[in-house]
Amino acid sequence: MEPFRVAVSDPVPVDWTDRTGPATVVDVVRVAAKDPARRSGKVVANLGAGNSTAAITGPRSAPIQSWLDQLTKRLDVVVFDPRGLGRDAGRIECPRSPASILGLVRGQDEATWRAHAKENAAYDAGCRQAAGPAFAGLNSWQMAHDLDALRAALGEEKLRYFGNSYGTTYGQAYAELFGARLERLYLDGVADHTQARLVDWLSDHAQAQEQQLSRFRDWCARTPSCALYGVDAAAAWDDLVASAGHSTGDLFAGALVGMNPPRWPDLARAIxxxxxxxxxxxxxxxxxxxxxxxxxxxxxxxCHDFVPALPGYHRFLRIERQLKAIAPRFGWIEGRYQLGRCVGIPGEPAYPPHPLSAPHSPPVLVTIGELDNNTGHLGAAHVASQFPRARPVRHGDGHAAYLLGNTCLRRHGNAYLIDGTLPAPGTVCPGELAP
Structure with missing residues (x-):
């Protein structure tokens, strides 16, 4: 196993607008380049929601191991955890879990909405009490400042950064705040933090999920092992919903899981x-x-980053009608899925979504998955369009395909991070990971 060093950052302010106030720390793991004589720099990475360093210091999955093996031929890889989410240092332990993310999908009446909000509010109150002053720093604006402090601590004049999934939110914030200090920025599985209007953000999610139903149908049509082979799988879904009565909440809750491409065989069998x-x-x-x-x-x-201003139940029903107009078969359920995370959680400390302004950023590599139903391709393309020198690469796989081992993405992503070589304009990578 290559040598790695587990550390914590120097203390950073809980609130970067008040550097004399309380401080916190973040967990960091540094994996050294295998051959120091060939080392061409350092790349800082965040692998997505939750704890990234555990993926490096604990038992490694085969995709993570191969990713590290490839990059550490020439780079030191520095993985960090967002504040409050580390293994030890500065970790915030909330006494309660949030409400089920599928709670508003399974129960679609006002009473369920209110009970769900109450459960989330209790979770949030427990987190605030457990965190104390550190709670005031839990948004990506603060974490982008942490990232710049990490750059300085590593002795780097400019930052090379790779962000996957939620890690792309920190990358967007860093590009806005410190674009002139970026050397390279690679974003994959892009979470769109640039939609100021909630209905626009939800509409992109809804349309991407609606398209996912068609892609699931097409996969079944060409795959003899699909349990619905020979049947129009999307029409079979429509018929099922029409006949399910009070069980539609369970159908949609299960289908939100099954629409992830690795679960398509399970979804086909379930239908x-x-x-x-x-x-x-x-x-x-x-x-x-x-x-x-x-x-x-x-x-x-x-919630502080993406949904700090929540609609009430009746205003949400008006938004839902708009979603049903553009994504009537399946995608409209994204409204309930996304807001299920946050109903009942106050928005502060807020870092609201807003159009991206990063005029000083370098050429940015953005890879966009056509089968990504977590951070959909419409939102990813919307982010890419706002970087002045973005190089988007579309691919035929789903979420986190670079980390999961799409060889075409690995080739282009690694070349960019190691040598600064961007793929040719219009490059498309084929899908490799779908069933």
Whole structure:
């Protein structure tokens, strides 16, 4: 195993607008380049929601191991955890978990909305009490400043950064605040933090999910092992919803799990069994993982960044009608899925979404997955369009495909991070990871 060093940052202000106030620290893991004589620099990385350093210091998945092996041929890789989410230092342990992310999907009446909000509010109150003053720093504006402090501590004049999933939010914030200090920026699985209007952000999510249903149908049509082979899988879904009555919440909750491409075979089997009267797979096989481990502040931070201003129940119904108009078969459920994270959680300390302004950023590599139903391709393309020198690369896989091992993305992403070589304009990578 290559040598790695586990550390914490020097103390950083909880609030970077008050550098004399309380301080906190973040966890960092540095994996050294294998051959120091060939080392060409350092890349700082965040791998997405939750704890990134655990993926490096604990048992490594095969994709993470291969990613490290490839980059550390020439680079030191420095992985950091956002404040409050580390392994030890500065970790905030909330006494309660948030409400189920699928709670508003399964129960679609006002009483469920109010009960869900109450459960989330109790989670948030517990986090605030456990965190004390550190709670005031839980948004990506503060974390972008932490990232710049890490750059300085590493002795780097300019930052090379790779962000995956939630890590792209920190990258967008850093480009706005410190664009002149960026050397290279690679974003994959891009979370769109640039939509000022909630309805626009939800509409992009809804349309991407609606398209996912068609892509699932097309996969079934060309895959003999699909349990719905020979059947229009999207029409089978429509018929199932039309006949399900009060069970539609369970159907949509399971399908949100099953629309992730690795789960397409499970979704096809669940629909086939339900057509024969057995809906059990939608409640058992297609289970969503817990919304972060018990005690995590991830949900609170996400809400501070993405949904600090929440609609009430009746205003949300008006938004939902708009979503049903543009994504009537499946995608409209994204409104309930996304707001289920945050209903009941106050927005402060807020870092609201807003149009991106990063005029001093270098050429930015943005890779966009056509099958990504986590951070959809419409939002990723919207982010890329706002960088003055973005190089978007579309690919035929889903979320986190660079980390998961799409060889075309690995080739281009590594060349950019190591040598600064951008792919040719119009480059497209084929899908490799879908079933």
């Amino acid at each position: 086939a069994k339900a057509r024969a009267g057995d809906f059990g797979d939608f409640r058992t096989v297609l289970q969503y993982p817990p919304n972060g481990p018990t005690g995590s502040v991830q949900s609170a931070t996400l």
